[in-house]
Amino acid sequence: MKYVFDLETSARALRLNRFLHSLTVASKRKLFLERPEEAMQGLSETEKDMVRHLDWKALQDYGASFFCLEKLARTKGVSNPEMVAAFRGEGLEEFLKTRRVPGAR
Amino acid sequence: MKYVFDLETSARALRLNRFLHSLTVASKRKLFLERPEEAMQGLSETEKDMVRHLDWKALQDYGASFFCLEKLARTKGVSNPEMVAAFRGEGLEEFLKTRRVPGAR
Amino acid sequence: MAKIIGGIGTSHVPTIGIAFDKGRQNDPDWKPLFRGYEPVAKWLAERKPDVLFFCFNDHATTFFFDHYPTFALGVSEEYRIADEGLGPRPIPSLKGHAPLARHIARSLVDDEFDLTIFQDLPLDHGLHSPLTMMWPTKPDWPAKVVPLVVNVLQHPLPTPRRCFKLGQFLRKAIESYPEDLKVAIVGTGGLSHQMIGERAGFNNEKWDLEFLELIDRDPERLARMPLEDYMRLGGNEGAEVIMWLIMRGALAPGARKIHQSYYLPMTTAMAVALFE
C-alpha cells in the first residue's frame, strides 16, 4: 500500500474525514467528548467503530487523512508519536527507542 | 464609478455579501422573512437599513455583489429587471419599454 | 481512448431554466429561444456523448468570496442541485464522471494549471439552466458531466489567453484518458449584458454577432483580446464569454460551427452555437 492521499482516497473517505475535520470546532469537540455516539451520527458503523477504538491503523487504511486524524488525536490527548507507532505496528515505548531525542514531543 | 467587483470591493463588503449569500439556506431565508431584525444581527446599521428598504442602488454602491443581491431579490420575490431598473434610476415599467420582449422574464 | 466529438457554446441565463421548469416551450415570448436549442438537443440525442465537460461559473451560490477559486474542477460521482433562493430546481441530481475528472485533474496540474478540486458540492444554474434545453431530465439524465467552475465574478479574472490555453491542455488531458468515451465540451455564458451600474441593461448585438463569427473562424484573435475589451464591448457581465474560449480551445483547430441561434428578449443576449 502506497499511502498516497489521492483523489480516489479523498472521495472514498470524505464523510469520515469531514467528521474528523469538524473536531476543529470547539462545540463539536465538546459534544464528541461528552456524547460520542451523538457526535458520530452520520458515520457508518465501520467508521464509528474505528473512531470508538481510536484504531489509528484501521482509520489510516480506510482513507483517513493523517491531518484529519491529528484533530481526533488532539481531542483525545494522543500525541503524534503514538499514532506513528501504531502505523508501524509498534507500541509507543518501542518506537521512542528508535528516536534520537525521545523527550522532544 | 466603474462597478468592477474587485478585491477591494469584496473585502469592504464581505460581511454584507456573506449575509446575502446566507439566504441560499432555506432556514436562513425563513428567519429573514419572519424575523428580519434577528436575521440581520451582525450587520451594521447602514447595512441593515439598505436591506430593510431593498435599496438596490445603495446596496450596489456599497459593494454588494450583484449575484449576492440576487439571493435577496429571490427571497423577497423581486425580479432581475426590477433590480436593473433601480440601478439605472428608472421604474420597472419605464425600463421594460426599452426591451424587445418585455414579457420574457 | 476518449475523444472530443464536438463543442457547444451557450448562454446560462437563469430565466432559461425557469422558462423550462414552467413549461413555456410554446409561449410566444420564449418559443424562439427553445427553437434555437432544438438542433443542439437533436445532435446530442444522435451523437450520444458519454460525458459533457461543462465550463461555467457559479453565481456566489456554492462558492463565496472568503475562498474563491480561479478554476475549480469537480471530481464527484454526483452533484446536488443548488438552492439559489427559491429552493432547488425540480430536476435530478447530476451524475459526475469521477474517474475522467480525476484523470483530467492530474493531467492539468501536471501541465501547470493550478486547479482547485471540489467534491460533494451542489451546482447552480450556470450549468443546469442551459443543460435542460439540451438534455432530457426524464427518466434521468442520459449521461454524465464534469464541471469546471471559472471565476468571472471577482477581479482579477483569468485572462482570455489563459482560458484558451486551458482548453488546449484540456484536449490533451481528455485524449489521454484510456477508456473509449465520447466527450462534448460546453462553454457557457454571455452574450452581451450588463447587470450593474448606470450602464445596466446594456447590450451590443453587433459585437455579439462578431464574437459568434470569431469564436468559429479566429479564436486566437479572441484569445489575444484583453479582458477590458470584452467588458467594454459586451458589458461587465458579458465578459464571462471567455468561458467559451476554454471550449473552443479544446476542439480540433479545424472544427466548424454547424448551428447558431441568437435571441435578445430582455437584459441578456441569449445564444447557442454548435461546433463539430
Place this chain on the structure above:
Amino acid sequence: MAKIIGGIGTSHVPTIGIAFDKGRQNDPDWKPLFRGYEPVAKWLAERKPDVLFFCFNDHATTFFFDHYPTFALGVSEEYRIADEGLGPRPIPSLKGHAPLARHIARSLVDDEFDLTIFQDLPLDHGLHSPLTMMWPTKPDWPAKVVPLVVNVLQHPLPTPRRCFKLGQFLRKAIESYPEDLKVAIVGTGGLSHQMIGERAGFNNEKWDLEFLELIDRDPERLARMPLEDYMRLGGNEGAEVIMWLIMRGALAPGARKIHQSYYLPMTTAMAVALFE
C-alpha cells in the same frame, strides 16, 4: 518600489509552536532547535522587513477536501489563529498586508497563475509555528504577513517546477509594487519525514543535507526533480519542501545561504536556513 531583501527556509512542525508556547527555550531537548533560529531572529530584528511573504500549507484545518486549492493567496487585513483541536494558540492575530497581497494577486493571475483568493479565514501552525521562533509576539507582531497556502496534502500536488516558476513570478509581482516596502520570503515545510504507512518515522539525513546544499547552489536542479523523487528520498510528507522552491525562486539568482541549522530529535527533521 518594493524589494525582496532575503529568504528563509524553515520547518513548520507543530511541536515547534508548542515548545515555544510552553517556554521550553532552555529545555535540553529543545535548546538546539531554539539556538538554530537565533541568527534568523537577529537578522529579522536588524533588517526589519515590512512584510513576510509566507509559503506554507494548511493541515486540513481551514481548508477541507470538499474544496481544495492548489495555491491560495490570502488578501485580508487580519487573520485569526486557527483552532486545530486544542483551541487557538495564545498569540496575537496576524496582520495582513492587504494592498500588497491584492497587487500580487493581480500580477500573478495576469501571468497565468490560477490562484484561489481567500480572506477572513484563520491560519494554522503551518505559518505560525515557525513564525514564533523568528518574530516577537509582544506587544504585538512587529510587521505584516502575506500568506500563500500550497496544496501538499491531496494529490495531484503542484510540480516542483511550477513552485519554482511561481517564485520567479512572485518576484516580478513584488518588485512591481509601487510603495517602498522591504519584503522577506519564507518557504516552510520538511525536511524529511513520513507520518503514515509502514515507513512512518522515516528520515533521511543524507538527503536533507543534500537538499540544503542544492536549494542554495542549484535550485534549478531541484526544480527539475519529479515529485516522486522527493517522496522517495524525503518521505511522503517530506515532499512538502517543494514550498522552499517558491521562496528560492523569488530570490535574486545570486542570493546565498548565510545560515543553516539542522536538528532531528523525533519524527521530522527540523531545519532553518537564511538567504540573502
